[in-house]
Amino acid sequence: MDYNAREIEKKWQKIWKNNNTFKLNDKDVKKPYYVLEMFFYPSGDLHMGHVRNYTIGDVVARYKKLNGFDVLHPTGADAFGLPAENAAIKNGIPPDKWTKDNIASMYEQLARLGISYDWDRTVETCNEDYYKFTQWMFLQLYNHGLAYKKKSHVNWCPSCETVLANEQVVSGSCERCKHEVGKKDLEQWFFSITEYAQQLLDDLDELKDWPDKVKTMQANWIGRSEGAEVDFAIDGSDKKLTVYTTRPDTLFGVTYAVIAPEHPLVTELIKDTPQEDECLKFIDDVQFSSEISRTFADTEKLGVWSGRYLINPINNRKIPLYLANYVLMNYGTGVVMAVPAHDQRDFEFAKKYKLPIEIVIQPEGENVDSHTLTKSFEAEGVMCNSGKWNGLPSKQALEEIIDYIEENDIGRRSVNFKLRDWLISRQRYWGAPIPIIYCEKCGIVPVPESDLPVRLPLHVPLKKKGVSPLTDCEDFIHATCPKCGKIGKREVDTMDTFVCSSWYFLRFCDPHNEDLPFSKELADKYMPVDQYIGGVEHAILHLLYARFFTKALKDFGYVSCSEPFKNLLTQGMVLKDGAKMSKSLGNVVSPNDIISKFGSDTARLFVLFAAPPEKDLEWNDSAVEGLYRFINRVWRIAENYLNGEKNDYDTEHDKALNYSLNSTIKKVTNDIERFNFNTAISSIMELVNEIYSYKDKNHNVYNKNIMDNVLDKLTIMLVPFIPHVAHELRELLSLQGDVQWCRYDEKALELDTIEIVVQINGKMKGKLIVNSDAESEEIKNAVLQDEKFKDLISTSAIKNIIVVPKKIVNIVL
């Protein structure tokens, strides 16, 4: 008979719920440990990725609790966002209802998995008592000058009918719906994340236990570069254009300049030149071609002469100014000095439009000719054609030239970042309203904190038309100006849901606070999160935004930590047939089906055992069954023992079993600490196998002293992985219910003799049993005198013998 997973799991889940087993009372907390899995989007159904994420977190939470920590382990829902709105449009269910029903269902599924959450701390971002403080966050940023409204050229997803942040555009497509993203000129709200660019970059060094991959991705995204700005006078005008370059050492090699077609000065520059018509047509063409495809590296470089010249300030040379599609307006100054000899893009452009190529850096010990050049030379070298810097290493010249342009006031040292400010307004309904009122007299007026929340009205028609549905909501729009009392209009856009998720980990510290998003005292008690766990897909988006919020809140004085997540574990995906489970591929395995069939302990054990947490995991139906059989195998140990014959004679088998037990405890403890759950579980399996062979060898007679201890420790070790059955077994065996993690007995691990490996020329030739405290000389003699090895070695031929006590002997012939 199989063990009754369904009944046991129900029973223990009820006990945990009724006893508030995982509730954390702030005042009792002495040794806090905060473990957090990324909260879920309430799509309605838990998928295997959730099961994996939350099971990993639960192992950590339960293990830390067993080790005496006061574990903060909360859950909640990232509940605003488009799917609710789309479902409403499609099925006529209000977003509010759709979301709340789904949240209830997902909480139920999580409880069914046996995750040890503190259910008194759940947080849902779509609730008034939460988004009130999301709006509060907006006001803090606004009051500190970090939130502003600006007209700009923004990403627009025509399918979602809203603007997107740069981070939400992946390879030119919408991160959510994969639709190609276009551009629009709109007045939008931004958060000044760029103010923190340097700090966000520098502090990555503090995050010792973050995966390098994530840190590198963030560093690349922030994209710091060092160089100089150089002012080029416009020929025949008293105006100038400033370029940004990381290669001031190539300044003498500038043979033309390029400006982005959307640069604000372009219209003025081309006006009344013979090129005006041609330029206007070019600008038109460029804007017609999709702005995103224009920025692909392999797009052909196109340009047209502007009819103007610039003056290179270093040598007063007159160079033509081109408009070109490969210049980005939103990086640097939108104007680039072109050095075809030393930049591949400029090289291609120069070849195409027959512009001069001038070499100013020679590779060490070579003399390259610009006419025979087939591609640009971008490495360091020796300066030439560069006035007084000729002959210097280019690296040194770079510094000296910056000094020179600063001294002569023709430029300055400069740092640039790829990171852009975070566009946070969305033209959608289901989100936190931006707490701003527009007054004809006072202009932009923030809603006073005391008037929060700005409530999201519940019954709003949700037709898509490219503007926020709130635009037509008369009750919502009308507001009195908090400053002058006249009639004003509310901002109708809502906030990006990533704003909501940028501070939720702080709310968990103090979820019922009505006056503040959280008290400083409680935030400082729990923050930073000791262990954060989630998918790598948030490497840039959520994890960067959350870091920004934490730093800003620290500067405002609301928290003491400057980083939100001390350790980060990015778990791999769950695959089936080599591909990510997805509805469109039809390879989805439903957690509910697996739990109904085998129970959640089996589901948990599988996702932990099948692969190390950070790697992708391939779903395997028969492996799942195998783990179900394993749990049954453990179950039968208890049954056999209860029905078996017991005595208290010590046999050699008892000693061996005790040794296995203690080495297993040691290994499992180390493995859990390092998140090697798969190997922790295999060691437990080995112990279970040992128990079976002990039973056979001891002819079904159990030494009570040994076995009671073995079963006590075995069931404790199982608690983090398969908590329901572990607790049930403890009850069955009349073991204590309130448990602590087990320690191993160092003495039990001490052996009289040990096996050492004997190698000849590094190849394993056999083994030898020696006293465990044997020293090198003793071991060496033992090997040389052993019959087995005598034949293989002629003593005279021995060149060297390496002895590593307790491990290995290598005889070099």
Next chain:
RNA sequence: GCGGUCGUGGUGGAACGGCAGACACGCUAGCUUGAGGGGCUAGUGAGGGAGACCUUGUGCGGGUUCAAAUCCCGCCGACCGCACCA
């Protein structure tokens, strides 16, 4: 192009520089059972041998070392991220 991760049986995966393939799935044979499932026993990298054993083996090629899957260099391949960032 740049950056990162990684290449080990039929499969998932183990191996502080020290016995390669732990543990598991699958498969093969046998026992148990009315059958199926389950349970139990043995085997399972490749090649050779009746056999204890021998040879070989961690993508490929070099190197360091008494000793390399592990460290270093060069290729090849896979996956992920960024991508005209001047």
